[in-house]
Amino acid sequence: MILAITHTTEYHYSEPLKHAIQTLCLTPRSSAHQTVQQWQVSGPGRLFASTDGFGNCMHTCTLARRAVRGRVHAHGVVSTHASPWTVDEEPDMPPPWLYLRPTPLACAHAPLHQWARSLLAPAQADAAAVLQLAAGVRDRVRYEPGQTSVHTTAPQAFDHGSGVCQDQAHVFVAACRSLGLPARYVSGYFHAPGAPALASHAWAEVCLDTQARRWLGMDITHACAIDERHVRLAVGPDYAACAPVRGMRSGGGEERMEVSVSISRADA
Incomplete structure (x- = not known):
């Protein structure tokens, strides 16, 4: 099965942020169970890729500018092979x-x-x-x-x-x-x-x-x-x-988060 996936997280703040750092665990790896055909991740700032201690693909994003909203977006295509x-x-x-x-x-x-x-x-x-x-x-x-x-x-x-x-x-x-x-x-x-x-x-x-x-x-x-x-x-x-998105922030007041995930068959 070939699946097209879109995962979006939007943040809204009641006051401007002073500083924020986020860690994104939103990139799948190929294995016996699946093949990642294409995948992209974007955030409110420049992303720095790394591998964590559990072998996951990670991205770190630092936001130093004042903002009242932010958006993390991941999307791609994965072929699954049904192997457990x-x-x-x-x-x-x-x-x-x-x-x-x-x-x-x-x-x-x-x-x-x-x-x-x-x-x-x-x-x-x-x-x-x-x-x-x-x-x-x-x-x-x-x-x-x-x-x-x-x-x-x-x-x-x-x-x-x-x-x-x-x-x-x-x-x-x-x-x-x-x-x-x-x-x-x-x-x-x-x-x-x-x-x-x-x-x-x-x-x-x-x-x-x-x-x-x-x-x-x-x-x-x-x-x-x-x-x-x-x-x-x-x-x-x-x-x-291994939470998909986690981080720390200074400022921003109250936070409201909206998450949407959609999956559809790309081979149908």
């Missing part, structure tokens, strides 16, 4: 054991750990068992927008019993780590005609072969392995490490 497996072959990718460590957003408390153990025996972890765990998380943390925020932790979402794809991914990642399975958070896009709210999506990857550094992508919201509908954008220990 990726292998960390690049030398800039960290070892799988890094993703065993709990993080503030993806940590497991005792109830979550005990619940995970009831669904998955670490010694018997394979693709089928991991899929069963993903289905369990989806049923335990129902997809219900408006119940959580970007700061909600895995234990909070688990106890509350509802959230969005970010929360479901965090609970799954925390459960896997508590069982000794390296797992990481994935930000990306999902082609769902008629459901634009799902265009910006999140899922998880679990490493079932640490020697080969081979990861299986799991969409917890849909309780399935990732397929040709998914475009993998960035990975990290949790959302905070």
Whole structure:
């Protein structure tokens, strides 16, 4: 499947900015799952490209002029191959054991750990068992927008019993780590005609072969392995490490943000 993607974030401020710096994690990489045919990112200032510690393509933008609005725009074309497996072959990718460590957003408390153990025996972890765990998380943390925020932790979402794809991914990642399975958070896009709210999506990857550094992508919201509908954008220990746009500012007063993501088939 060939997908054309447009992702725009607009900022409006009640007062002029004095200074701002933004980090953009909006550039996908080619892998066994996908081939990036073309991609462009623009921001309110000059962009400086780099690779972060998790192997993601990053851009940094500094805005020194006074402004009351800003715009970040990413667009391109990606061909997906429906492979749920990726292998960390690049030398800039960290070892799988890094993703065993709990993080503030993806940590497991005792109830979550005990619940995970009831669904998955670490010694018997394979693709089928991991899929069963993903289905369990989806049923335990129902997809219900408006119940959580970007700061909600895995234990909070688990106890509350509802959230969005970010929360479901965090609970799954925390459960896997508590069982000794390296797992990481994935930000990306999902082609769902008629459901634009799902265009910006999140899922998880679990490493079932640490020697080969081979990861299986799991969409917890849909309780399935990732397929040709998914475009993998960035990975990290949790959302905070690979948020599409993050930064700091001085001035600006109150901020209002508008985000729009559209995905269409370019081969239809």
